[in-house]
Amino acid sequence: MNVERVERGIYRYLPLEHELLFEHSPDQLESRIVRATLGQRFTGDAAVVFVWTTVPYRMEWRYDLAAHKVIALDAGHVCQNLYLACEAIGAGTCAIAAYDQAGMDHLLGVDGEEEFTIYLAPVGKKG
Numbered sequence: 001m002n003v004e005r006v007e008r009g010i011y012r013y014l015p016l017e018h019e020l021l022f023e024h025s026p027d028q029l030e031s032r033i034v035r036a037t038l039g040q041r042f043t044g045d046a047a048v049v050f051v052w053t054t055v056p057y058r059m060e061w062r063y064d065l066a067a068h069k070v071i072a073l074d075a076g077h078v079c080q081n082l083y084l085a086c087e088a089i090g091a092g093t094c095a096i097a098a099y100d101q102a103g104m105d106h107l108l109g110v111d112g113e114e115e116f117t118i119y120l121a122p123v124g125k126k127g
């Protein structure tokens with residue numbers, strides 16, 4: 001929403017390429033993020049909001065029912081690393097698990113079945 005050299009919008013992170021893929025730039029992005037996080041206003045003030053989705057099949061084919069535990073562990077690790085990265089650049093973050101599932105999935109453009117949101121965290125600097 002407010003990052004130098006990155007146009008406002010929704011991007012997908014491509015881990016293998018370590019690149020951002022522009023997806024779309026919805027109207028009223030900030031207020032839609034606030035709504036999708038059940039009115040937590042600070043999400044709309046953030047410079048960027050990281051939203052982690054999962055594609056359960058990518059774990060299930062290997063780990064069967066244990067997949068869901070591993071997905072949750074992974075999300076926790078990734079978010080913890082975001083906290084560390086934020087600290088290193090003098091920014092702040094706050095893990096968020098209270099959000100509207102259908103609203104956030106819709107905003108991102110994921111189907112809510114094969115891929116859905118599991119965790120998010122806004123990042124910003126004061127002032």
Ligand SMILES: Cc1cc2nc3c(=O)[nH]c(=O)nc-3n(C[C@H](O)[C@H](O)[C@H](O)COP(=O)(O)O)c2cc1C
Pocket residue numbers: 040094095096097098099
């Ligand atoms: C799984 C998880 C979900 C959280 N969800 C929210 C949330 O939806 N909204 C929020 O303001 N904080 C959320 N938090 C942040 C906590 O409220 C709290 O700020 C954080 O765990 C640090 O706690 P401490 O400052 O007491 O150490 C969440 C934290 C965790 C670990």
